[in-house]
Amino acid sequence: MKTKSIKDTIHGYIQIEEPFWRIIDTAEFQRLKWIEQTSYRVLYPSARHDRFVHSIGVYWLGQKAIDGFVKNCSNREVRVVKKYKDSFLLGCILHDIGHAPFSHTCEDLYNYQEKINKVECSLNSRLLELYKKFAETEVIYGAFEKDYKYILKSTDEICKPPSEHEVMSAIVTIQNFSRFRSFFEKDVCLDLDLTIRSILGCVYAVNPKEPAERKTDCGIKNCLIRLLNSSTVDVDKLDYIARDTQMSGYDNVVLDSERLLDSTCCVSTEDGVYYPAFKKSALSVINNVVLAKNSQAQWIVNHPIVLYDAYLLRRAIGISIKNMYDNEYADSEEIDSFEELLKAVFSCEALTREGRWFGKRNVSLLSDIELLNWMKQNIYIKEILEYFSRDERKSPIWKSNEEFLFCLDAEVEKAKTVSDFIMPLMNYLNIIEDLYLTKEINNKLIEKIKTEDIDGKEELLEILNVLISYTDKAGNDGFEYVILPARNTFFTKINAKHVYICFGSKEQYTDYKSIRGEVTESNKKLYEFFYLYANKKTDAKHFLSYLYRKARACSKIRT
Amino acid sequence: MCKIISSEVVIGNFLLEAVERNTFDVSIEDMVIYDEKLSEQLKEHNYFTRFNFEEILDFKDNYPFFVQGIQSNYIRIMNEMDNKTKLKEQLGRYFRMGMPTLVVNEMISASKSIFDMG
Known part of the structure; x- marks a missing residue:
């Protein structure tokens, strides 16, 4: 089989087999070159990587996982792994092919107004309708439909509903499967069902009473699915943690993916259910995955600058599309509302080379x-200019939970008081999302609230007056703000109960939680945290002392 | 323009309604039904909820001062303060104040059909 080599910053030389580089060459895959992987560039200017390189990286790690299986599993299991290898790798390379622009910032716009865990939502209906036409047999479709509906409703911690981009990636894969299939030799086994299940994290239901051969077949397929998409350790995580860290330049824990994947194997429980597992030599790497993810969450993902940039971006997108609707479609019959235009933009058709037409566009x-x-066409609008121009931006008054607490004399009770005081304002501004309405805290907002029917209106106005009346040490006033919720406790959502470690033979295994304990932050969260961004620089300690005094004076705050 | 209500508000208000009725163990199944009823009622006013089960686990992590634990199909509400009035005020401040009255009324109405049945 012909291969091509790509030099990757993270993994070194990546060998890509011909069918897969032909998929990479398609317009649908090349699109990923213009989807930024993260929103970290505002903090780490070097973080200029995209979904394209990440998808290739995941494909490479998928190959490594297969190599590990072949090395560590029984002959019977290896035969099954080899049979489904290409289907699994297809899932690896296509797992993000349906990603929205700006990745997770816009992901929910695929399914705006709807819930992804509802079967009836348009994205899920579309997936099921499409797959019904393309599934190899009715039996295969029937089983998929049943298993998919199960994970949508699941309260099981290892099975969860897919995210919007995963469903969209599955849809794009099905739509293009015939073309992708033609890149492979005719005798290659390509199982579309396994590929889309891998993308969605939708495992096969296995009846413990089934014959051993069928249990092994499904069991190994489930291992492959979990190796790409699960709440445990998977190749997607391994690539993006390493890539996001290294491309940013952030000094995180190093992940030795090669060591981990070299130890990939599988275990089967007493009732014959298979899970992917790792040999004991991988323990240090698994530990590092947990540490690295926590660190990334705390110091990058939840950094106030990153959060604010995402807020500005989302608002700028909403305002731009709203303006497009008002200027081009308000009088047209084709698009009835802003919501409909949003759905047309973030649709399956808009991801194709043929595209989606609406009006002349x-x-x-x-x-x-x-x-x-579209945002640049509206750059005269203040909120959009703030996205493009860093010197127009508000800045966070404090930059971490630690600083927040320090400015309140390191007293948790003071932090609770301030947090409790602010909560109604957070509710008003952040809990109900309006894509294009401004959330600035200023006198205009006070006038607006006075005309609305709001629960606790007086409290809300009191909070706003406190903020707007603030004068800094030098006596400057005229402060305007934006407030965003933030996290101050971080624990990796890796399901330690289902990360299995083998000590010796296949029967000698246990789960990570049993030997390492719960993978959670030891400090319990004590108060709701937030960031406040102001249009003028101010001393955080001075500001928070003022806010605490005012909060304390409010009789309804807990003491 | 449609408005999306976060899962936290749905869960928080459900817990508030439970505490109003002196109930400190709430069924997750009831919470799911509550969200479905609420969704239906709010659609008419162009509001939508995004609640799903995973958000319950997040809620417990994010508000450990309100949730003592989740056991099988139940959520146990923290009653450390042993002061129902204070707990209600806190829940109200965190999840109700600042919300449009229209939404609050629908939440109260949806909860009645869950808690006051039978």
């Missing part, structure tokens, strides 16, 4: 580029 291979162009 065609959007195809939707990426960051289109949204940036």
Whole structure:
């Protein structure tokens, strides 16, 4: 089989087999070059990587996982792994092919107004309708439909509903499967069912009473699915943690993926259910995955600058599309509302090369580029200019939970008092999302609230007056703000109960939780944390002392 | 323009309604039904909820001062303060104040059909 080599910053030389580099060459896959992987560039300017390189990285790690299986599993299991290898790798390379522009910032716009865990939602209906036409047999479709509906409703901690981009990636895969299939030799086994299940994290239901051969077949397929998409350790996580860290330049824990994947194997429980597992030599790497993810969450993902940038971006996108609707479609019969235009933009058709037409406009291979162009057309709008111009931006008054607490004399009770005082304002501004309405805290907002029917209106106005009346040490006033909720406790959502470690033979295994304890932050969260961004620089200690005094004076705050 | 209500508000208000009725163990199944009823009622006013089960686990992590634990199909509400009035005020401040009255009324109405049945 012909292969091509790509030099990757993270993994070194990546060997790509011909069918897969032909998939990479398609327009649908090349689109990922213009989907930024993270929102970290505002903090780490070097974090300029995209979904394209990440998908190739996951494909490479998928190959490594297969190699590990072949080395560590029984002959019977290896035969099954080899049979499904290409289907699994197809899932690896295509797992993000349906990603929205700006990745997770816009992901929920695929399914706006709807819930992803409802079967009836348009994204799920579309997936099921499409797969019904393409599934190899009715039996295969029937089993998929049943298992998929199960994970949508699941309260099981190891099975969870897919996210919007996963469903969209599955849809794009099905739509293009015939073409992708033609890149492989005719005798290659390509199981579309396994590929889309891998992308969605939708395991096969296995009846313990089934014959051993069928249990092994399904069991190994489930191992492959979990190796790509699960709440445990998977190749997707391994690539993005390493890539996001290294590309940012952030000094995180190093992940030795090769060591981990070299130890990949599987275990089967007493009733014959298979799970992927790792040999004991991988323990240190698993521990590092947990540490690295926690660290990334705490110091990058939840950094106030990153949060604010995402807020501005989302608002800028909402305002731009609203303006597009008002200027081009308000009088048209084709698009009835802003919501409908949003759905048209973030649709399956808009990801294709043919695109989606609405009026005279065609959007195809939707990426960051289109949204940036629309935003630039509206750059005269203050909120959009603030996204493009760093010197127009508000800045966070404090930059971490630690600083927040320090400014309140390191007294948790004071932090609780301030947090409790602010909560109604957080509710008003952040709990109900309006995509294009401004959330600035200023006199205009006070006037607006006075005209609305709000629970606890007087309290809300009191909080706003406190903020707007603030004068800094030098006596400057005229402060305006934005408030965003934030996290101050971080624990990795890796399901330690289902990460299995083998000590010796296959029968000698246990789960990670049993030997390492619960993978949670030891400090319990004691108060709701937030960031406040102001239009003028101010001393955080001075500001928080003022806020605490005012909060304390409010009779309804707990003491 | 549609408005999306976060899962936290749905869960928080459900817990508030439970505490109003001196109930400190709430069924997750009831919470799911509550969200479905609420969703239906709010659709008319162009509001939507995004609640799903995973958010319950997040809620417990994010508000350990309100949730003591989750056991099988139940959520145990923290009653450390042993002061129902204070707990209600806190829940109200965190999840109700600042919300449109229209939404609050629908939440109260949806909860009645769950808690006051039978």
